[in-house]
Amino acid sequence: MPRSAPSIVIIGTGFGGLGTAVELQRAGFGDFTILERAADLGGVWRENTYPGAGCDIPSPLYSFSYEPKSDWPKRFSGQADIQGYIRDVARKHNLLPRIRFGSDVTEAAYDDATGTWTVRLADGAELTCDVLISAVGQLSRPALPAIPGIESFRGQSFHSAEWDHDVELTGRKVAVIGTGASAVQFVPAIAPSTEHLTLFQRSAAWIMPKNDVEYSKLQHTLFQLLPFTRKAERLWFWTVCEFLALALVDVPLIRKLVTWIGMRQLRKQVADPGLRAKLTPDYPAGCKRALFSNEYLPALTAPNVSVQTTGITAIEPEGVRTADGELHEADVIVYGTGFKGTEFLWPMQIRGRGGRKLEDDWAGGARAYKGVTVPGYPNLFLVYGPNTNLGVGSIVYMIESQASYIRQALERLAPHAGRVLDTRTDKADEFDAGLQQRLERTPWNFCGSWYRSENGRITNNWPGTVLSYRLQTRKLNPADHPLLPVGAKELFR
Known part of the structure; x- marks a missing residue:
């Protein structure tokens, strides 16, 4: 079978899936199908519709470089505007006809004899392709806390990523469990209308000032007629994020500045000691x-809001019981407890060369060469894979780097009929060893977070700037990715 036009399946329609599709389409790869489990596109920006939902990265930077938007309503846009932007990109690049909605992938298996992937869906359908690209992201599966009695609560409860807009919160007692990025946005939005809101906090967050503005018509006009003004703003925010990213490994002294800003914000906004x-x-x-x-x-200083730092021992029919024996009555419980970020492709079952299971290879924590490929899984590529999340900066910038790397891999593969592209195990191990050395120097080792797997391995974050990642993925090295004959039985190192 000629490889001039390999068949491609992409899983996911968030920034990762659509960004990769655009990159491949622009390079002439037109035989691709995008699978989406839901009835609409957008990834996390489709799922997270809680009050106040938005992005903490400025929109001029949190967007594709090749699809700038001159009329963002605010510097930090909300969920609806971001999903609308994603839809616009899909329409402009004619991707909607390529999307199969309602297609929930349960398994993907590589066939050694044919060098193809078989993708199985929850409804029993199957697709066969030469190349499989997973762009399901790291924040697609909400995580509920392992609290005894969680099913016994008589009131209404839901996770923030599955917000039940039919539940009335006005005039009711609301318990919020979790103080992550979602809670920081929805608590101020819902607290004023509640009878009482109790926030259960396991650990306090570093809260930084948000330099948000509403763009005026004049600014929209300038951005449209004088593109350099829009590009200058994007460059400024990119530079600020890169400066802060240096604090993670290379210039730890910058952390003192971040600490000072955070403490100043706290002293300024919370008077009660x-x-x-x-x-x-x-x-x-x-x-x-x-x-x-x-x-x-x-919002936390309001008279109808209380912050509880005593540990939770159980959920009971009437509310939340804490370790001091007190029962905090609630009509509604909202779980702002984040996502199962370290599980990556789970619950999809991925089988590679010789029937090997990805869950077994990742038993000690997920890892991938440059976050994109895994040895022993030919023609499989990951977008927003292990160790490509950011402590600061725009993940869209990272996605563009990964999409470019995947495009280069397919350009290497396409002319060679009867071959598949894999990754050298020794190169992947060497990359991972260097990555782990840098990760040891980051502050992520000093506390528990969703960045770390159960064994303590940091599986999610990139320890550096987005520029350093762009440089590492700018040019694919053919020596790292040998082309193997279909049906080859021996693995290489």
Whole structure:
């Protein structure tokens, strides 16, 4: 079978899946299908519709470089505007006809004899392709806490990523469990209308000021007529993020600046010393992602809001029981407890060369060469894979780097009929060893977070700037990715 036009299946329609599809389409790869489990596109920006949902990276940077938008309503746009942008990109590049909605992938298996992948869906359908690209991301599966009695609650409860808009919160007692990025956004949005909101906090977050603005018609006009003004703003935010990223490994002194800004924000917005003590982080800045908000801390000072730092022992029919024996009554419980970020492709079952299982190869923690390929899984590529998340910066920039790398791999593969592209195990091990050495120097080792797997391995984050990642993925090295004959039985190192 000629390889001039390999058949491609892409899983996911968020920034990763659509960005990769655009990159491949622009390079002449037209035989691709995009699978989406839901009835609409958008990834996390389709799923997360909670009140106040938005991005903490400025929109001029949190967008594709080749698809700038001159009329963002705000510097930090909300969920609806971001999903609308994703839809616009899909329409402009005529991707909607390529998407199969309602296609929930359960398994993908590589066939040694044919060098193809068989993709199985929950409804029993199967697809066969030469190349499989997973762009399901790291934040697609909500995580509920392992609290005894969670099913016994008589009121209404839901995770923030599955917000039940039919549940009335006005005039009711609301318990919020979790203080991550979602809670920082939805707590200020819902607290004023509740009878009482109790926030259960396991650890305080570093809250940074959010320099948000509403763009005026004049600014929209300038961005449209004078593109350099739009590009200058994007470059400025990119530079700021790169500067802060240096604090993670290369210039730790920058963390002192971040600490000072965060503490200044806390002192300025929380006058009560007791509450301020509760909201003071007990871990170094950078250990968890800093959160940007001008409304979160003031919301916690309201008379109808209380912050509980005593550990939760159980969920009971009437509310939340804490370790001091107190029952905090609630009509509604909202879980702002994040996602199962370290499980990556799970619950999809991925089988590679010789029937090997990816879950077995990742038993000690997920890993991939440059976050994109895994030895022993020919023609499989990951977008937003292991160790490509960011402590600071735009993941869209990282996705563009990965899409470019995948495009180069397919350009290498396409002319060679009867061959598949794999990754050298020794090169992958060498890359991972260097990555782990840098990760040991980051502040992510000083606290528990969703960045770490159960054995303590940091599987999610990239320890450096986005520029350093762009340079590593700028040019694919053919020696790292040998072309093997279909049906080859021996693995290489």
